[in-house]
Amino acid sequence: MERHIDLPLTEEIAKTLHMGDNVYLNGVIYTARDAAHERMTDQLAEGIPIPFDTTDATIYYVGPTPARPGTVIGSAGPTTAGRMDKWAPQMISLGARGMIGKGARSKEVIEAMKKYHGVYFGAIGGAGALLAKCIVDCELIAYEDLGPEAIRKLTVKDFPVTVLIDSEGNNLYEQGRKEYLEARDKE
Amino acid sequence: MREIDVSVITDTIEKMCISANVHLPKDMQKGIKSCRACEDGPIAQTILDQIIQNFEVADTEQVPICQDTGMACIFLEVGQEVHFTGGSLYDAVHEGVRRGYTKGYLRKSVEADPIRRGNTGDNTPAMITTDIVPGDKVKITVAPKGFGSENMSALRMFKPSAGLQGIKDFILETVEKAGPNPCPPIVVGVGIGGNFDHVALLAKKALLRPVDSHNEDPFYAQLEDEMLEKINQLGIGPQGFGGRTTAVGVNIETLPTHIAGMPCAVNISCHVTRHESEVI
Ligand code: SF4
Numbered sequence: 240m241e242r243h244i245d246l247p248l249t250e251e252i253a254k255t256l257h258m259g260d261n262v263y264l265n266g267v268i269y270t271a272r273d274a275a276h277e278r279m280t281d282q283l284a285e286g287i288p289i290p291f292d293t294t295d296a297t298i299y300y301v302g303p304t305p306a307r308p309g310t311v312i313g314s315a316g317p318t319t320a321g322r323m324d325k326w327a328p329q330m331i332s333l334g335a336r337g338m339i340g341k342g343a344r345s346k347e348v349i350e351a352m353k354k355y356h357g358v359y360f361g362a363i364g365g366a367g368a369l370l371a372k373c374i375v376d377c378e379l380i381a382y383e384d385l386g387p388e389a390i391r392k393l394t395v396k397d398f399p400v401t402v403l404i405d406s407e408g409n410n411l412y413e414q415g416r417k418e419y420l421e422a423r424d425k426e
Numbered sequence: 427m428r429e430i431d432v433s434v435i436t437d438t439i440e441k442m443c444i445s446a447n448v449h450l451p452k453d454m455q456k457g458i459k460s461c462r463a464c465e466d467g468p469i470a471q472t473i474l475d476q477i478i479q480n481f482e483v484a485d486t487e488q489v490p491i492c493q494d495t496g497m498a499c500i501f502l503e504v505g506q507e508v509h510f511t512g513g514s515l516y517d518a519v520h521e522g523v524r525r526g527y528t529k530g531y532l533r534k535s536v537e538a539d540p541i542r543r544g545n546t547g548d549n550t551p552a553m554i555t556t557d558i559v560p561g562d563k564v565k566i567t568v569a570p571k572g573f574g575s576e577n578m579s580a581l582r583m584f585k586p587s588a589g590l591q592g593i594k595d596f597i598l599e600t601v602e603k604a605g606p607n608p609c610p611p612i613v614v615g616v617g618i619g620g621n622f623d624h625v626a627l628l629a630k631k632a633l634l635r636p637v638d639s640h641n642e643d644p645f646y647a648q649l650e651d652e653m654l655e656k657i658n659q660l661g662i663g664p665q666g667f668g669g670r671t672t673a674v675g676v677n678i679e680t681l682p683t684h685i686a687g688m689p690c691a692v693n694i695s696c697h698v699t700r701h702e703s704e705v706i
Contacts, residue, residue, distance in 0.1 A: 274543070304490045304533040313531055314490040319574045319607050341574070341665070342607035363476055363665060364574065364609035365698045367493040368484035386545045387493075387533050401667070412606055412666050419467045419668030420661040 243397070247295035248337040253356045256402050258409035262360065263397040268297045268339065269380075272318055274388040276326040289333065290381035290390055297337025298330065299362075302387035303371070312377045312393070314367030317341040320359070324348050331357045339400055343412060353408050360400035361411070373398040427509050428562040430706065432518035435510075435566070438704055439522025439552075442568040443498060444530035446702040447490045450481040453636035454613075454699055457674040461611060470669025474611075477664065477697055492609075492698040495532040496570030498523040498552040501634065505561035516554060524548040535573075555627065567634055569701040575608030575694045581626055584688040593618060593690050594653065600692040601657050601673070606666020608694045611674045613637055614657065615693040620681035622689060628679045629693035634701050637675035650676045664697075674699075 244252060246266030256262065269291050271279070279289050300320050304313030320340025327338065328351035336357040341364035351357060362370055376394035383389050403411045458481075462474040484491040500519050527534060527549035534549045580600045584592050597616060604612070617628025640647035653676045663669025674697065683689060
């Protein structure tokens with residue numbers, strides 16, 4: 240199913256999204272990769288708050304290339320989400336229920352998604368030039384010293400993603416492949 | 427003896443780093459397009475269309491094809507008649523990478539220390555491989571390598587008794603384990619033989635060969651075709667959403683090895699397999 244969604248990703252919206260849906264996201268998302276996740280959770284343990292409002296937030300696992308003058312952002316496709324599995328359950332429990340990345344997730348992450356109505360979206364890995372066209376604003380908001388891994392607030396318009404794992408734990412990586420193989424072997 | 431000032435090396439590498447990250451090699455473009463033509467999965471067809479659109483946009487708008495502009499793997503084939511002047515050759519290579527990644531607005535993805543981390547800020551050092559060859563020319567190959575796929579690569583020290591079947595199983599097992607993580611459709615570089623260190627380099631060098639080329643030895647050429655066919659029966663498909671196109675190509679390179687061993691390395695690369703060569 241094709242869906243156009245206005246962010247933030249509330250629990251109500253999250254519950255209506257199903258594995259395999261083609262979704263176009265509109266609104267604000269935040270970028271964070273390994274180093275930012277590590278720092279956010281370390282600082283949280285010391286009582287320092289996360290540099291953005293995590294309520295109903297969507298985190299995009301991306302480290303873009305620098306913007307050329309006159310452009311909003313450089314190439315900006317997803318990185319492998321599994322590397323964030325260590326920190327993701329905590330982020331989800333803090334309300335950041337949307338995640339955009341590529342690749343498989345751990346059991347722990349999927350359990351946290353089921354508990355807090357999280358959604359894992361996939362953007363096309365390696366399609367950074369195309370995806371950048373859907374990013375209309377980019378503001379560096381924290382951890383500038385981390386370079387490409389700094390936290391950026393992005394405004395996206397019709398940003399194309401697919402629901403890889405929905406809030407009930409249905410997983411496109413398992414289902415999609417199974418369905419393809421079943422259809423192929425029937426022929 | 428031919429003298430080459432190392433500043434020429436710097437200038438060439440600067441230019442090549444930018445170009446290699448923006449223009450997908452023709453063999454990859456052709457390979458992905460022919461995979462699209464025989465793809466039978468409906469989701470897979472859409473994904474491949476978008477992948478094609480992406481490298482076309484990158485090409486015309488001079489934007490990096492992928493945001494992971496990689497570690498700069500630089501291969502130098504240096505003619506033994508060449509004498510470098512004007513400074514250190516390797517310093518000149520790193521300087522070329524530094525300038526290319528800075529001036530080309532490419533991502534700086536290199537950490538100064540593997541455990542203590544810390545971005546070097548200019549994507550140096552480059553990963554340099556040098557071969558001394560006959561002649562008075564220098565061939566430079568720039569191959570930016572992303573780590574979504576690098577992380578899914580594997581090396582195993584087989585005993586000779588594992589035989590051909592052991593190698594085949596290992597290649598399939600590595601692709602299966604990689605699943606959606608290395609941004610399929612992938613390119614699979616395989617090294618067989620040599621020793622622990624050389625087999626990894628062989629697998630990396632296999633990725634430099636055009637994806638539609640074959641090993642010169644018919645035995646290995648046939649093995650490349652067989653493994654490609656087997657990989658594309660796994661059903662992983664583009665992005666791992668299911669489909670025929672899991673790999674665009676399999677390239678195998680070999681070396682003689684020890685009586686007691688049969689090393690094998692599988693270097694996984696993605697649909698953004700970049701490499702560019704120039705002869706000076
Ligand atoms: S694996 Fe390749 S296509 Fe995917 S993000 Fe890394 S460099 Fe880009």
